[in-house]
Amino acid sequence: MQTWDRFKAIQKKLKAYSLALNIASWDSNTEAPKKCFPYRAEMLSIISGESFALETSPEYVGAVEAMYEARENLSAQDREEVIQAKRTLDKILKIPKDVYTDYVKLLNMSQRIWEDAKENDDYDLFKPYLEKIVATQKQLVTYRHDTSDPYNVLLDDFEAGMSMEKYDAFFDAIKTELVPFVKEVLAARPNKKPAFIEAFYDKADQKRFVEKLMAIFQYDTDRGLLKESVHPFTWNTHSQDVRFTVRYLENFVFSSIFAAIHELGHALYEMNIAEALDTTNLNTGTSMGIHESQSRFYENIIGRDKAFWSKHYQALQDMFPKQLSDVSLDDFYLGINWVEESCIRVEADELTYPLHILIRYEMERAIFNDGIDVETLPKLWNHKMKTYLNIEPSTASEGILQDVHWSGGAFGYFPTYALGSAYAAQFYDTMQKDLDFTALLEAGDLKPINDWLKDKIHQFGKLKSPEQLLLDVTGEPFNPQYYIRYLKEKYRALYLKG
Numbered sequence: 001m002q003t004w005d006r007f008k009a010i011q012k013k014l015k016a017y018s019l020a021l022n023i024a025s026w027d028s029n030t031e032a033p034k035k036c037f038p039y040r041a042e043m044l045s046i047i048s049g050e051s052f053a054l055e056t057s058p059e060y061v062g063a064v065e066a067m068y069e070a071r072e073n074l075s076a077q078d079r080e081e082v083i084q085a086k087r088t089l090d091k092i093l094k095i096p097k098d099v100y101t102d103y104v105k106l107l108n109m110s111q112r113i114w115e116d117a118k119e120n121d122d123y124d125l126f127k128p129y130l131e132k133i134v135a136t137q138k139q140l141v142t143y144r145h146d147t148s149d150p151y152n153v154l155l156d157d158f159e160a161g162m163s164m165e166k167y168d169a170f171f172d173a174i175k176t177e178l179v180p181f182v183k184e185v186l187a188a189r190p191n192k193k194p195a196f197i198e199a200f201y202d203k204a205d206q207k208r209f210v211e212k213l214m215a216i217f218q219y220d221t222d223r224g225l226l227k228e229s230v231h232p233f234t235w236n237t238h239s240q241d242v243r244f245t246v247r248y249l250e251n252f253v254f255s256s257i258f259a260a261i262h263e264l265g266h267a268l269y270e271m272n273i274a275e276a277l278d279t280t281n282l283n284t285g286t287s288m289g290i291h292e293s294q295s296r297f298y299e300n301i302i303g304r305d306k307a308f309w310s311k312h313y314q315a316l317q318d319m320f321p322k323q324l325s326d327v328s329l330d331d332f333y334l335g336i337n338w339v340e341e342s343c344i345r346v347e348a349d350e351l352t353y354p355l356h357i358l359i360r361y362e363m364e365r366a367i368f369n370d371g372i373d374v375e376t377l378p379k380l381w382n383h384k385m386k387t388y389l390n391i392e393p394s395t396a397s398e399g400i401l402q403d404v405h406w407s408g409g410a411f412g413y414f415p416t417y418a419l420g421s422a423y424a425a426q427f428y429d430t431m432q433k434d435l436d437f438t439a440l441l442e443a444g445d446l447k448p449i450n451d452w453l454k455d456k457i458h459q460f461g462k463l464k465s466p467e468q469l470l471l472d473v474t475g476e477p478f479n480p481q482y483y484i485r486y487l488k489e490k491y492r493a494l495y496l497k498g
């Protein structure tokens with residue numbers, strides 16, 4: 001068999017394994033009964049073992065290496081496929097097997113310990129694990145790269161092309177421009193949080209409204225479905241099967257509404273990837289940052305815009321007359337964009353959100369680059385919260401222990417959240433030159449917006465890198481000023497107009 005055919009044949013088998021594993025994981029996260037897990041874990045580990053053996057087999061590795069050597073002779077799409085395959089292999093093959101298995105064991109343990117530590121507000125319990133994870137991460141990087149900046153490698157793992165140099169420039173802009181601006185907004189904001197935000201909203205009605213949103217955003221229910229889970233997520237195997245979940249909090253209706261719009265953004269991205277890429281390893285979003293740019297574009301730029309609700313607020317009022325009939329559109333608009341100091345990142349509003357990420361970026365940088373010891377981390381965390389957000393967590397659970405990421409070894413992940421919001425603002429600036437955005441929202445006509453995103457971003461999957469996409473769509477490299485400007489204009493109008 002020709003090398004290319006061998007490469008494609010094994011790729012196809014790997015995709016078959018991954019389909020089976022993914023469907024099981026969807027089931028585990030949505031409706032599998034509690035007691036099924038021990039048996040399931042054992043069976044699934046057999047399938048993933050088979051998949052791993054195939055991916056690291058001399059036959060497959062040889063084919064990838066050979067195609068990689070000859071990549072200049074390939075078509076653009078084939079070349080990208082080979083580069084992706086090689087990148088994945090480099091991450092697996094260069095690390096000694098026993099080091100890797102020990103690390104997986106450490107992470108499994110750490111996750112459980114972290115849950116305990118968070119529940120019991122006990123940082124000391126988690127501390128030795130955190131220390132070991134960081135040390136191992138540093139060591140793992142040295143197998144793959146000859147570098148004195150391991151954090152740079154981790155940043156690039158989560159967002160190809162990003163580095164400390166680029167993130168420093170981004171977060172410097174956030175620090176110098178947004179930190180003082182947030183203080184100004186908070187000083188001017190009315191004191192009393194509107195009561196309708198935390199009123200009681202029946203769960204079944206919330207679900208009906210989420211289904212309405214699916215129709216409004218033109219989500220194709222022949223290629224996907226909605227379920228409930230503790231943490232909302234989007235799941236996909238290829239463009240014809242893209243599902244998502246939300247959760248319903250009866251005393252916080254915004255949770256289901258905005259999680260739904262957020263996940264719809266992720267889902268539309270995956271559904272709109274060219275079907276021709278389904279048989280390749282390029283059939284998913286190109287990066288964490290670009291994925292998050294799409295979910296946040298839908299959630300914040302569309303979903304928290306007044307023009308959007310000028311069309312749909314009536315439907316929400318009709319569903320919840322007791323809670324909302326006395327709330328004007330203006331008050332509702334203020335409510336969905338309510339800014340406040342808060343300790344918990346996942347509950348933060350659009351404006352203060354990037355400051356939560358700024359803190360995590362600076363913490364990770366201190367851990368990896370300045371070698372700060374784990375003992376002093378909670379103090380540093382609280383100090384940064386006070387400096388940037390003017391609030392201090394009273395417990396470690398509300399502070400340094402709140403996020404799952406570090407217990408899973410995911411250092412370098414956090415910055416992509418803020419980056420996504422910033423990419424979204426840059427795309428938005430370009431989109432407004434092509435479309436009458438506000439008029440489309442007022443008319444309830446989202447199709448031209450969906451089509452624009454599909455045409456310029458979604459259809460390409462992993463065929464274009466994040467850097468290339470940004471350049472092709474907006475005509476310039478990443479520029480954080482669009483984000484700063486977008487936030488300042490929006491929140492100045494909301495809070496500082498007087």
Ligand code: ZN
Nearest residue numbers: 262266292295
């Ligand atoms: Zn997301």
